[in-house]
Amino acid sequence: MEEQHLLLVTKLVNWLAGKPVLWLLTALRLKVKNPEYPIPNHMAMELLVFALAVVFFLWLKRRLSVDRPGATQLCAEMLLTNPMGVGAGDLLGDIVGHDGKRYLPMIGSIGLFVLLSNLISLIPGLESPTAQSSVPLGCALTVFLYYNWCGIRKHGPLRYSKHFLGPVLPLAPIMLPIEIVSNLARLLSLTVRLWVNMLVSELLYVLFLGLTLALFLSGREASPFWNILVVVPLFGPVVFIALHIFVGILQAFVFTLLPIIYVSGAVAEEH
Amino acid sequence: MKRLATFLLIAWALALLTPPAFAAEGGASGATNWVLITPGFAMAIASGLCGYAQAKATASACESIARNPGATAAIRFALILALVLIESMALYTFALIYLRVK
Numbered sequence: 449m450e451e452q453h454l455l456l457v458t459k460l461v462n463w464l465a466g467k468p469v470l471w472l473l474t475a476l477r478l479k480v481k482n483p484e485y486p487i488p489n490h491m492a493m494e495l496l497v498f499a500l501a502v503v504f505f506l507w508l509k510r511r512l513s514v515d516r517p518g519a520t521q522l523c524a525e526m527l528l529t530n531p532m533g534v535g536a537g538d539l540l541g542d543i544v545g546h547d548g549k550r551y552l553p554m555i556g557s558i559g560l561f562v563l564l565s566n567l568i569s570l571i572p573g574l575e576s577p578t579a580q581s582s583v584p585l586g587c588a589l590t591v592f593l594y595y596n597w598c599g600i601r602k603h604g605p606l607r608y609s610k611h612f613l614g615p616v617l618p619l620a621p622i623m624l625p626i627e628i629v630s631n632l633a634r635l636l637s638l639t640v641r642l643w644v645n646m647l648v649s650e651l652l653y654v655l656f657l658g659l660t661l662a663l664f665l666s667g668r669e670a671s672p673f674w675n676i677l678v679v680v681p682l683f684g685p686v687v688f689i690a691l692h693i694f695v696g697i698l699q700a701f702v703f704t705l706l707p708i709i710y711v712s713g714a715v716a717e718e719h
Numbered sequence: 720m721k722r723l724a725t726f727l728l729i730a731w732a733l734a735l736l737t738p739p740a741f742a743a744e745g746g747a748s749g750a751t752n753w754v755l756i757t758p759g760f761a762m763a764i765a766s767g768l769c770g771y772a773q774a775k776a777t778a779s780a781c782e783s784i785a786r787n788p789g790a791t792a793a794i795r796f797a798l799i800l801a802l803v804l805i806e807s808m809a810l811y812t813f814a815l816i817y818l819r820v821k
Binding site for chain 1: 814
């Protein structure tokens with residue numbers, strides 16, 4: 449874990465911005481693990497995902513058209529509304545209500561960022577930034593601050609903090625700690641869920657590659673005939689890449705759905 | 720065919736069993752390393768209970784879809800949410816193990 453393999457992207461980003469970052473980290477008295485390459489892999493991958501997303505969506509925005517939507521535009525619109533009702537726009541409309549579209553820019557961006565980060569490791573030579581705990585933590589912190597801010601903006605600080613006291617005032621001393629802990633637990637659960645899912649789907653691949661390789665090697669020692677077993681380590685673990693795609697999309701969906709539920713809880717009118 | 724199956728099983732078992740055997744030879748003396756043993760049980764309990772809970776959730780979702788196919792979308796939504804929340808219990812265990820056992 450400590451000795452990380454440096455990606456090409458990391459080297460490029462470090463070549464571009466390594467010196468100022470190193471200077472900044474030293475000025476802040478932070479310990480730099482690898483002074484030669486101060487920007488780690490996941491940070492570089494985050495920047496890459498961000499840059500790719502910005503370039504892609506700016507390009508898409510320029511060629512948006514109502515009369516002749518191309519295939520790309522139709523696919524991108526599926527992320528917003530689709531017949532299954534699982535697009536970000538659909539969910540906001542269903543859960544938050546008619547003014548749900550106000551929260552779309554922030555929540556859609558986070559969902560898309562998570563989706564692209566999860567899926568980018570399918571390209572050889574790149575890795576998922578979300579498989580490092582600090583990246584999901586950053587996304588979860590953004591969501592946490594965002595829904596609290598939404599609640600404060602909608603109800604004002606006083607009425608929003610009354611939210612935490614529960615429905616009946618005499619029960620407030622019990623409800624307040626419970627509410628605070630459960631809100632902080634959302635932070636933890638969002639982080640751990642995304643991080644461990646991505647980590648596990650990578651670990652599974654490596655684990656089964658190792659197992660099948662051991663099988664192949666021990667078979668080859670027994671007799672040359674078992675050389676045909678080479679297909680097992682070659683194609684067996686590929687199943688787990690399919691699993692990774694599924695898990696990546698599902699976790700991105702969850703990371704869109706849960707913030708929407710939190711926002712709807714924060715801006716809900718009390719009855 | 721049967722020979723192949725037997726060979727595969729034996730090879731699999733060997734691949735699974737050899738690393739602990741080597742490890743036992745290497746560090747034979749000293750106390751039992753509980754940090755290496757407990758995660759297995761912790762993960763087994765967590766996965767088992769999560770599997771049970773998810774199975775219950777899925778089973779009742781299937782039943783209710785069969786009874787009322789019109790409500791499929793709402794049920795699917797609730798099911799995915801519930802499965803994700805249940806799954807994260809096992810993931811917490813795994814995260815603890817991962818952070819504890821290096």
